[in-house]
Amino acid sequence: MAQGTFFAEIHQELNAKMAPAGKWQLPLFYPGGSVAEHRHTRSGASIFDMTGCRIFQIAGKNAPVILDKLFTLPTAALPAGGVMENVLLHENGTFAVIFTLCRMQAEDFMLITPRGTAEKEIAYLLEKTGKELQTRELSEAMAVLTLAGKNSGGILLEAGAAALPEAGMWQMQTISDDEDEKLRCIVIRHDRFGECGFDICCSAALALEVYGALYRINGAEPAGMTAWESLRIESGTPDVPSELHGEAYPQECGLARFIDFTREFTGKAGLQKADISRKLAVVKLDRHPALPGSPVSLPGGCVAGTVSSGAFCPVAGAAQVICTLDIDCPVPVGAQLECIAAGKSVTGTVIGEVQR
Numbered sequence: 001m002a003q004g005t006f007f008a009e010i011h012q013e014l015n016a017k018m019a020p021a022g023k024w025q026l027p028l029f030y031p032g033g034s035v036a037e038h039r040h041t042r043s044g045a046s047i048f049d050m051t052g053c054r055i056f057q058i059a060g061k062n063a064p065v066i067l068d069k070l071f072t073l074p075t076a077a078l079p080a081g082g083v084m085e086n087v088l089l090h091e092n093g094t095f096a097v098i099f100t101l102c103r104m105q106a107e108d109f110m111l112i113t114p115r116g117t118a119e120k121e122i123a124y125l126l127e128k129t130g131k132e133l134q135t136r137e138l139s140e141a142m143a144v145l146t147l148a149g150k151n152s153g154g155i156l157l158e159a160g161a162a163a164l165p166e167a168g169m170w171q172m173q174t175i176s177d178d179e180d181e182k183l184r185c186i187v188i189r190h191d192r193f194g195e196c197g198f199d200i201c202c203s204a205a206l207a208l209e210v211y212g213a214l215y216r217i218n219g220a221e222p223a224g225m226t227a228w229e230s231l232r233i234e235s236g237t238p239d240v241p242s243e244l245h246g247e248a249y250p251q252e253c254g255l256a257r258f259i260d261f262t263r264e265f266t267g268k269a270g271l272q273k274a275d276i277s278r279k280l281a282v283v284k285l286d287r288h289p290a291l292p293g294s295p296v297s298l299p300g301g302c303v304a305g306t307v308s309s310g311a312f313c314p315v316a317g318a319a320q321v322i323c324t325l326d327i328d329c330p331v332p333v334g335a336q337l338e339c340i341a342a343g344k345s346v347t348g349t350v351i352g353e354v355q356r
Contacts (some may be wrong), residue, residue, distance in 0.1 A: 191343025
């Protein structure tokens, strides 16, 4: 049975519509609705409960060099205070785990995986990092929020943060509740979906106070998983597990920028032998979004691929889907495709390829 998150009391007070997501009960949306939450994120700032992310400390002698050989992007040059997205591949070159990596000290890192990451992939990550390093899970001791939107920096400053981390950096900051109690947090600059944003990590014991300290600032509103999904699809961002899964190679799931064949990393040899046969594209539909797994066809009826995720995207003013397509299909930007939505054939237009 799914359990309440560290912020369950606040979700209850705010009358959130809840739904199970893995082991957790997470907010789908609040009384104003997900469309309003989506629009508010684009125009202001929204608070998202990110419970379900997994947090690990990875430390040990020569940690930067060891991690550098495991992950697809180099970690040794990441400075203390630096943040990056990075990827671990399976030995055959397929995708395993994407994560946020923070260098806390010279040989001490914090790694955060997205919620929805499969347990077998977490086990694989721990197997790889634990061979020569000390890996300790912090998920039960730390709570995570995301503050996203163009006004999110102003919200943090008004809540008492002394400064804001620049892109690709994290800072230890304190924010204040309505009784002026100082709440210590790790603030990670992590812009998502085309918006300024920050991940905020704090002690689980302070979770409610930290949420309240942000929510009391005028302009900060709660938002749920439905708005999160429509924001990412509107921006064409692949995510776990819809597009990022263990059957796809990184070039097939929007992660081409993470691959540099001039350096060594786990899965390089397998990836060099891979048959890259798929690609991701964002398709704008005339009507309702097609369901995941629905076929996508060329106008003549030839199946070109399948839908991996979809949503109505309020700012775009249309339904959009992310599709996995045959790389050999002639579907450039502007091409027409046919999807099945609400039991009917719906015309769609390719508006871009997907790159995380």
